[in-house]
Amino acid sequence: MKVVIGADHGGYQVKEVVKDWLVDRGIDVIDVGAVNYMAEDDFVDYAKQVAREVGGDKEVRGVVFCRNGVGVSIVANRFDGVRCALGFDVEQVRKARTDDDVxxxxxxxxxxxEKVIKEMVEVFMKTEFSGEERFVRRLVKLDKLRFESD
Structure with a gap:
């Protein structure tokens, strides 16, 4: 499993901490930027790069950082094959993986x-989708939504 990470100026510092922590744990990390703090950068640029890497590849997970997490989640969810959740609690992230296969x-x-962020990322990386029929059924319905126009 590899993880692709990206952050704008608002998430840059914590991204760097999490990146070092993941690398120290032996995780294959691809950092799409920002490579340094740039006060005027845009979250869209980094979130789209993460989403492109994640979409459709079952062996890749993405983590995107910004000040409130909302903008990067909106961007990521615009890409086929990406299901991005805004993490706010360890148990919520666990359920997002088991039930929604984010x-x-x-x-x-x-x-x-930083402590809670590391705990959420750890759970996100280790937890597998349950594969339970009701959750699979819901994911199939979600995939069909992108083809509806009304």
Whole structure:
């Protein structure tokens, strides 16, 4: 399993902490930026790069960071094959993986401690989709939505 991470200026510092922590744990990390702090950068640029890597590849998970996590989650969810959830609690992230098979996690850098962020990322990386019939059924319905026009 590899993880692709990206952050704008609002999430840059915590992304760097999480990246180092993941690498120290032996996780294959691809950092799509920002590579340094740039006060005027845009979250869209990094979230789209993460989403492109994640979409359709079962062996890749993405983590996107910004100040409130909302913008990056909106961007990621516009890409086929990406199901991005805004993480706010360890148990909520666990359920997002087991029930909704999310493959991208949005982190609100301004609203969570580094400790909680690491715990959420760890659960996100380790937890597998349950494959339970009702959850599979719902994911099939979600995939069909992109083809509806009304």
């Amino acid at each position: 493959n991208c996690l949005a982190i609100a850098a301004d609203y969570s401690s």
